[in-house]
Amino acid sequence: MTLRLFRYLAKEVLVSTAGVTLILLLVTLGSRFSSYLSRITEGKMTFEFLFIILGYHIPSFIQMVLPLAFFLSLLLAFGRLYIENEMSVLFSSGISKMKLAGYTLGIAMIVATISGSINFWIAPYSEYKAEEASQEQSQLSSFDLLIPGRFEGSGQKTIYAESFTHDEGWINQVFLSDIVHKQSGNTLVQTLAAYVEQISVPAENNQRYLVFKDGTRYEGKPGTANYRVTQFDTYAVQIENSSTGVIDKPHTKSLTELIKSSKILDQAELQWRISLVIIIPVLAIIGLSLSQVNPRQGRFFKMLPAILIMIFYIAMLIWGRTGIEKGRIPTYLGLWWIHGVFTIIATVLFMQYNQVFARRRKASTSQLKQS
Helix, strand or coil: CHHHHHHHHHHHHHHHHHHHHHHHHHHHHHHHHHHHHHHHHCCCCCHHHHHHHHHHHHHHHHHHHHHHHHHHHHHHHHHHHHHCCHHHHHHHCCCCHHHHHHHHHHHHHHHHHHHHHHHHHHHHHHHHHHHHHHHHHHCCCCCCCCCCCCEECCCCCEEEEEEEECCCCEEEEEEEEEEEEECCEEEEEEEEEEEEEEEEEHHHCCEEEEEEEEEEEEEECCCCCCEEEEEEEEEEEECCCCCCCCCCCHHHCCHHHHHHCCCHHHHHHHHHHHHHHHHHHHHHHHHHHHCCCCCCCCCCCCHHHHHHHHHHHHHHHHHHHHHHHCCCCCCCCCCHHHHHHHHHHHHHHHHHHCCHHHHHHHHHHHHHHHC
16 A cells, blocks of 8 residues: 555656656757857857757756756645545545655655756766867867858958868858958958868868968958959968867866865855755655645645745755855855755644644643643
């Protein structure tokens, strides 16, 4: 009976959690997808990189939405059990609210284990790979990001290419306009070429060059007739390589690195990861306590105050993390006091749910009457 009941409750909550997590994940991916598409249209990243970076960010998205999804699923699942009088049947069968709380915490531990696996190992590794991919993307030149038939660029630099010959690696009918800053003033340089290719020179530490073929170069100051026109068969331009630094951001570090580190940012990241696990059992007790509704009230009667408590909890954690990073909150105090406050709130709500206060008032009233 006990194991069967736990499986039934776990199935109700976990299936709903998976569904809500998927919905929230799709919403998050949709917002990120639109922002990345704008960067693609601006020529700042390739279309292939879009799916790579989104894939690497999925674990980080899940670690954020999983506690929310579990809390909402718990409210919905237990609220349905109350509306359909299944909870009344359970209580009449000898299942106490304390035992129900034990089942709820058991389900919360399953979700917390999944969350911990993502927070402590999977998400940091994915974020590290995302940073690696971003550095590789930053090494691409403007010509790597060109879309044939469109003018690309912003500010002082504009590039146009008519078409690509992928088999030979040529870019056909290229126009390049740029402003070069010199001591005598800004000089407009425009280059027209029939073909352009990129080459890498191993002898120069794989330095890359753009090689223009069969073209004309115009150099001069706008608004004057002082122009120099150069026709060329071959003209090479060095591509500046972006520097790739060491990936040392806190969200990319492993759990071991964060524990050994004494940096404030790393300590804030460590406490944040732990908090995303601690919040799950605390929210489980809050959700259980606020899921009890009268069938005539509807299952959504207590969802608003429950959601407000959850939002306030998460907002306090975000505020606390920012306070640690800026040195306003000492690391030894950290986010632990916030969990302590909401653990007290969860305890009070559960005692009210379990009618502890009502029984004490009733016992006090009985003693007064007897005396």
